[in-house]
Structures are given as C-alpha cells and as structure tokens.
Amino acid sequence: MKRVASFIEKTMSAIFTVCGFLAVGFVVLITGFLIVSGLPAIGKIGIVEFLFGRVWASTASHPSYGILPFILTSVYGTAGAIILGVPLGLLCAIFIAKMASKRVGVAVRSAVDLLSGIPSVVYGLVGMIIIVPFVRETFNLPDGANLFSAIIVLAVMILPSVISVSETAIRAVPKEYEEASLALGATKTETVFKVIVPSAKSGILTSVVLGIGRSVGEAMAVMMVSGNVANMPSLFKSVRFLTTAVASEMSYSSGLQREALFSIALVLFVFILIINLVLNLVVKKESE
Amino acid sequence: MKRFLAVLMTALTVTACLAGCGETTNEIATGAAKTVLSGTVTTDGSTSMEKVIGFLSEAYMEENSKVKVTYNPTGSGSGIQAVMEGRCDIGLSSRNLKAEEAQALTGTVVAIDGIAVIVNPDNPVGDLTVEQIGAIYRGEITNWSEVGGNDGPIVLIGREAASGTRDGFESITKTEDLCKYTQELTSTGDVVQTVASNPNAIGYASLASVKESVKAVSVEGVVPSNKTIQNGEYKIQRNFVFVTKKNGEMSAACENFFNFVISGEADEWIIAAGAVPVAR
Numbered sequence: 189m190k191r192v193a194s195f196i197e198k199t200m201s202a203i204f205t206v207c208g209f210l211a212v213g214f215v216v217l218i219t220g221f222l223i224v225s226g227l228p229a230i231g232k233i234g235i236v237e238f239l240f241g242r243v244w245a246s247t248a249s250h251p252s253y254g255i256l257p258f259i260l261t262s263v264y265g266t267a268g269a270i271i272l273g274v275p276l277g278l279l280c281a282i283f284i285a286k287m288a289s290k291r292v293g294v295a296v297r298s299a300v301d302l303l304s305g306i307p308s309v310v311y312g313l314v315g316m317i318i319i320v321p322f323v324r325e326t327f328n329l330p331d332g333a334n335l336f337s338a339i340i341v342l343a344v345m346i347l348p349s350v351i352s353v354s355e356t357a358i359r360a361v362p363k364e365y366e367e368a369s370l371a372l373g374a375t376k377t378e379t380v381f382k383v384i385v386p387s388a389k390s391g392i393l394t395s396v397v398l399g400i401g402r403s404v405g406e407a408m409a410v411m412m413v414s415g416n417v418a419n420m421p422s423l424f425k426s427v428r429f430l431t432t433a434v435a436s437e438m439s440y441s442s443g444l445q446r447e448a449l450f451s452i453a454l455v456l457f458v459f460i461l462i463i464n465l466v467l468n469l470v471v472k473k474e475s476e
Numbered sequence: 477m478k479r480f481l482a483v484l485m486t487a488l489t490v491t492a493c494l495a496g497c498g499e500t501t502n503e504i505a506t507g508a509a510k511t512v513l514s515g516t517v518t519t520d521g522s523t524s525m526e527k528v529i530g531f532l533s534e535a536y537m538e539e540n541s542k543v544k545v546t547y548n549p550t551g552s553g554s555g556i557q558a559v560m561e562g563r564c565d566i567g568l569s570s571r572n573l574k575a576e577e578a579q580a581l582t583g584t585v586v587a588i589d590g591i592a593v594i595v596n597p598d599n600p601v602g603d604l605t606v607e608q609i610g611a612i613y614r615g616e617i618t619n620w621s622e623v624g625g626n627d628g629p630i631v632l633i634g635r636e637a638a639s640g641t642r643d644g645f646e647s648i649t650k651t652e653d654l655c656k657y658t659q660e661l662t663s664t665g666d667v668v669q670t671v672a673s674n675p676n677a678i679g680y681a682s683l684a685s686v687k688e689s690v691k692a693v694s695v696e697g698v699v700p701s702n703k704t705i706q707n708g709e710y711k712i713q714r715n716f717v718f719v720t721k722k723n724g725e726m727s728a729a730c731e732n733f734f735n736f737v738i739s740g741e742a743d744e745w746i747i748a749a750g751a752v753p754v755a756r
Binding site for chain 1: 630631636638652660661662666677
C-alpha cells in the first residue's frame with residue numbers, strides 16, 4: 189500500500205515538473221523564434237533607419253521600413269490611456285473599497301470583473317460603431333478613426349486591471365492608519381488622499397504598470413478604431429500601432445516585408461520585457 | 477539495418493525532390509466506369525487571386541480527392557516567370573499577358589475582378605470618371621463640392637498595403653503609392669461598414685461584397701453590375717488569368733482542373749470568391 193502511494197507521489201511530482209518546465213519552454217521557444225526571425229531584417233534595413241525612419245511603405249516600388257511612427261503611436265496611445273484610465277480606475281477602486289456600502293461595492297466589483305472578461309474584438313466593435321462617429325461629430329472632424337478614439341477604447345480596456353489591483357492595495361492598508369487619521373479630525377476625503385492612497389502607493393503603481401502592459405499589447409480593438417495609416421502620430425490623425433502594424437500586413441506579406449514584420453514583433457517584445465522588468469522591480473520594492 | 481535505412485532515406489529524398497520540383501505524377505487507374513485522376517497541380521502567382529484559387533481548388537479537390545492543387549502566392553510577374561521556366565503548371569496573373577509574354581504563353585481569362593467605388597447613401601454624387609477617382613485618391617480633389625456634391629471634406633477609405641483589391645484599384649486608377657488614405661482597413665466588410673457610417677467617405681470593394689448600406693457610384697455613366705463587367709463597359713475591372721505554356725503538355729490532372737475552371741461548372745465558386753465569371 190505504501191509503495192503504491194509513493195509511486196503516485198513520484199509520478200505526480202514528475203508531471204508537475206514537466207508542466208513547470210513546459211511553460212518555461214514556451215517562453216524560450218517564442219523568445220528564440222522572435223530573435224532568430226526578427227534580427228535579419230533589422231540587419232538588412234539598418235537599425236537606425238528601422239527604429240528612427242519616419243516612413244513605412246512596405247509594398248511601394250521603393251520600399252521604406254521606418255517604424256518610428258508605430259513606436260511613437262504605441263507610446264502616445266498608452267500614455268493617453270494611462271492618463272485617462274488610471275485616475276478613473278483609482279477613484280473607482282477607492283469607491284469600492286472605502287465609500288460604497290457592502291452591497292453596492294459587490295455589485296460594482298462584479299461589473300468590473302465582467303468588463304475584464306469582454307473580448308477585445310467587442311471593444312473594437314463598440315468603438316467602431318459608437319466612439320468613432322461620436323468623436324467625428326463632437327470634434328467636427330472629417331473622420332473619427334484616430335489616435336483619440338483608440339485612447340478612449342484603451343482607457344476603458346485597462347480599467348479592470350487598474351481597479352482590481354488598486355482595490356487590493358487599498359484594502360491592504362492597515363485599518364489603524366485610517367482610524368488614527370479620522371480620530372485626529374481629518375475628513376474622510378483627506379484621509380483617503382493623504383493617508384490611504386500614499387500607503388497603497390506601490391500597489392497602485394503595480395496597477396499602472398499592468399495597465400501599460402495591457403495597452404501596449406492590444407491589437408484587435410485598436411485596429412478597428414485607429415484608422416491604420418502609418419502617419420506620424422497626432423491626436424486627430426489616423427495612426428498605426430506596433431501591434432496593428434504586424435497584424436494588418438502579416439497575412440499577405442512576403443520577403444523582406446515579412447521579415448520586417450517579425451522585427452516589429454521583436455521590438456514589441458522588448459517593450460513588454462521592459463515593462464515586466466519594471467513590474468518586478470515595483471513588486472520587489474513593495475515586498476521590502 | 478543501416479543499409480536498409482540509407483536506401484529508404486534516398487528513396488524518400490528522391491520522391492520529395494520530385495514532388496517539390498512540381499513534377500506531376502499521374503496514375504490513371506482505369507476503373508470500370510470512370511478514371512480516377514491523381515497527382516499534383518501547382519499554381520503560382522498573383523496574390524489578388526488567392527481567394528478565387530482557394531475556392532476553386534477546394535471545390536475541385538472535394539470532387540477529385542486524389543488530386544492536390546497547390547498555390548504559391550508570389551505575384552503576377554513571378555507566376556508568369558514560373559510557368560515560363562516550367563516551375564509550375566499554371567501561372568496566375570491578375571493582368572493580361574504582355575505581347576512578348578504571349579509569344580510562348582497562353583493566357584485564359586477565368587474570372588473578372590470588378591471593383592466598385594462606394595460612397596455613403598446620403599451622398600448626392602452618383603457618377604465619377606476614372607480620372608476624378610484617381611485625383612480624389614491622390615489628394616488633388618479634397619472636397620465633395622468639386623465633383624458636384626455637398627460641401628465637405630472627402631474621407632478616403634482604402635485597404636491595407638498587401639490587399640489584392642487595393643492593388644487592382646490603384647493600378648487601374650493610376651494611384652499606386654500615391655494614395656492619401658484616411659483609413660487603411662484590413663477587410664472589405666470594414667470598408668463597407670465605415671463608408672456606411674461616414675457621410676463624407678469614399679471607398680472601394682469587390683462588387684460582390686457591396687451591400688445596400690452603401691451606394692456604388694457609376695463610372696463614366698456605367699453602373700457596375702455583373703453584366704457591365706462582363707461586356708467590359710465598366711472601367712474599374714481587371715482580368716484574372718490562367719497562364720499556361722503554348723506547346724507544353726499538361727498532365728491529365730492539370731488539364732482536368734483547367735477544364736473544370738473554364739467550363740462554367742465552377743462559376744458559383746468564382747462568385748463565392750467575390751469575382752465575376754466570364755461571359756460564355
């Protein structure tokens with residue numbers, strides 16, 4: 189009997205180990221693939237021309253492969269989404285954790301959870317049918333598919349991760365801090381902004397970094413609302429992100445164009461890697 | 477054992493090489509009632525024809541399960557070159573053959589690609605010339621009032637760089653690499669949807685995918701329809717051509733596939749792929 193139990197133990201431990209290494213294997217495989225398929229084109233085009241070239245015309249008779257417009261669009265788009273989404277998400281988290289009655293809090297929470305489960309193509313569809321015409325009419329533009337519409341969609345998409353991580357951080361602030369502040373005569377608002385938010389700072393920062401990661405990597409939704417023209421970014425101009433640059437041309441591409449798309453994916457991968465490193469640093473600091 | 481493996485490997489390599497070189501192996505097994513064809517038909521060429529050749533080969537292979545029809549998306553020029561050098565059975569070209577090419581090759585029109593120019597249904601503009609359309613897309617005409625419409629900026633909707641429809645449209649309207657697009661969308665459906673929702677938009681799409689939510693303008697007085705495309709009156713169209721060698725022998729499978737495509741039997745698949753069958 190004992191032998192059987194120990195056999196099961198051993199087998200299970202082997203299975204766990206294999207699964208553990210399998211996940212690592214996928215990461216190594218994807219990283220290796222991206223580097224192997226992404227580097228040659230950068231070499232052929234020239235790294236400076238590739239990263240800082242302002243013109244992307246991959247199928248022209250004299251092709252040009254500059255991805256600066258995509259990089260800047262991704263940076264601006266993400267920054268815009270953070271500027272709009274983080275305050276909104278933070279205030280919502282404070283509402284759920286501190287202001288709302290228990291029942292309302294639970295209701296808002298589950299709505300936020302539902303928001304995180306909506307597929308990105310649905311965000312894109314709603315953006316395309318509601319936000320794009322709305323932006324066009326409100327700002328009296330010829331066309332509403334631009335960076336601004338993309339920022340609005342991205343801001344909504346990062347809300348769930350910002351809200352849930354911030355909420356956890358706010359809840360983790362010891363009750364004594366709050367009580368002490370209130371006992372000293374501070375109002376509830378003062379307590380929230382001067383005591384609770386500063387104490388939950390690193391958790392909130394984590395939520396911001398998560399939001400950045402989500403928004404940099406989003407492709408489908410922004411493809412449907414940003415217009416997809418490789419312009420240098422401007423708030424009311426049609427733009428193309430790093431992700432959509434890969435997604436929109438990959439299906440028919442060939443030759444150097446295809447290799448350059450892999451290089452864009454590599455650049456995107458480096459971005460995400462940096463964001464993850466920052467996230468790890470923040471979390472590490474928090475645990476100290 | 478080792479020697480056996482070596483022999484096996486050699487045999488496999490030879491077979492793979494033969495198949496890879498586009499050699500067709502035809503075994504005509506004469507059954508009691510009909511012959512069962514087998515082999516490979518290799519096609520190479522125009523990326524614009526991907527959808528048409530995809531539908532055709534799938535439909536054909538369903539009937540003839542032993543025959544494999546392959547497609548290599550390289551571009552019209554490369555496809556013509558490939559058939560000239562015998563690297564494929566059928567070259568696919570989305571333009572007619574040039575005179576020097578036609579000396580050694582035969583081009584057979586199998587379908588026509590009709591591209592409709594679409595505007596919002598509220599737009600009073602109903603007719604444009606090819607020159608006007610070209611000027612609009614090059615950014616020389618920027619307001620609808622210049623072509624007889626209401627005062628309003630023209631919003632140019634197009635397809636992504638590698639799209640076959642874009643390639644066809646730009647080559648016919650002489651706007652290659654010159655278009656000042658406001659939006660580059662990745663599907664015909666997106667183009668139709670965007671034009672339907674923006675009163676100042678203009679776009680282009682295969683005739684088959686034009687819906688009632690948008691208005692297809694007539695070009696130089698000709699309304700796009702299967703009939704006007706077939707008789708050549710509608711200007712924004714181009715041929716999808718099967719290119720074969722003039723004196724080369726076709727394999728039985730290849731000939732059978734070719735006949736299937738030009739017989740009219742395949743018209744429903746050509747329509748399903750968004751193209752217009754030729755008039756017979």
